[in-house]
Amino acid sequence: MINSFRTLKRLTATIWRNAASLIPWAKSLQQSTTTPARLPPSKKHRPDFLAVQVRSRSQQMTKNDRSLSSQDDPPPSAARSALMARVHSRDTRPEKIVRKAVHGLGFRYRLHRKDLPGTPDLTFPRLRRVIFVHGCFWHRHQNCPKATTPRTRYDFWQGKFDANTKRDRRAIRALKAHGWKPLVVWECETSASKTTKLRLKLQRFLAEG
Numbered sequence: 518m519i520n521s522f523r524t525l526k527r528l529t530a531t532i533w534r535n536a537a538s539l540i541p542w543a544k545s546l547q548q549s550t551t552t553p554a555r556l557p558p559s560k561k562h563r564p565d566f567l568a569v570q571v572r573s574r575s576q577q578m579t580k581n582d583r584s585l586s587s588q589d590d591p592p593p594s595a596a597r598s599a600l601m602a603r604v605h606s607r608d609t610r611p612e613k614i615v616r617k618a619v620h621g622l623g624f625r626y627r628l629h630r631k632d633l634p635g636t637p638d639l640t641f642p643r644l645r646r647v648i649f650v651h652g653c654f655w656h657r658h659q660n661c662p663k664a665t666t667p668r669t670r671y672d673f674w675q676g677k678f679d680a681n682t683k684r685d686r687r688a689i690r691a692l693k694a695h696g697w698k699p700l701v702v703w704e705c706e707t708s709a710s711k712t713t714k715l716r717l718k719l720q721r722f723l724a725e726g
């Protein structure tokens with residue numbers, strides 16, 4: 518009985534391998550189903566046909582998670598999301614620099630938690646701390662040469678800047694009210710010449726009691 522099960526397993530694996538080499542889409546399917554990062558560590562070395570089951574279950578979970586979070590956040594209007602996309606663009610160079618520095622200091626974080634005010638760029642749930650990485654131009658870094666104001670359409674720009682800074686202040690206030698400690702890292706603080714200073718700032722913020 519056990520022997521025949523093993524034979525069946527081997528046979529399935531062989532068929533699967535051959536199918537993958539013959540049909541291009543099967544190959545891509547096979548690759549996607551065996552991505553180790555997607556699987557829990559203990560299930561990393563399972564045969565392919567088991568990996569498919571595991572993955573489909575984890576896909577189910579992320580689908581549920583997504584529907585839960587979308588219930589919490591009302592869908593933004595098209596105009597608003599276009600503005601937000603510009604103001605709060607993700608994975609910017611300064612953001613990546615901050616992430617790398619924080620990671621190097623040994624802290625682990627969550628990215629862009631939508632359930633928190635202002636969707637902080639980095640969240641440290643156990644420390645109850647968040648970090649915003651702000652672009653100096655859009656978020657109006659005071660006394661910073663990067664926070665220029667375009668010469669034309671002054672009112673238009675001023676209106677946008679006011680809305681952004683107001684939103685930032687509101688997010689910080691709401692976070693503090695809920696017991697979170699926020700830190701703003703400005704784009705100009707992430708330049709290559711200020712690496713040591715930035716690391717110190719981050720360390721001080723994350724390590725202090």
Ligand SMILES: [Zn+2]
Pocket residue numbers: 653658661662663664703704705706
């Ligand atoms: Zn700046």
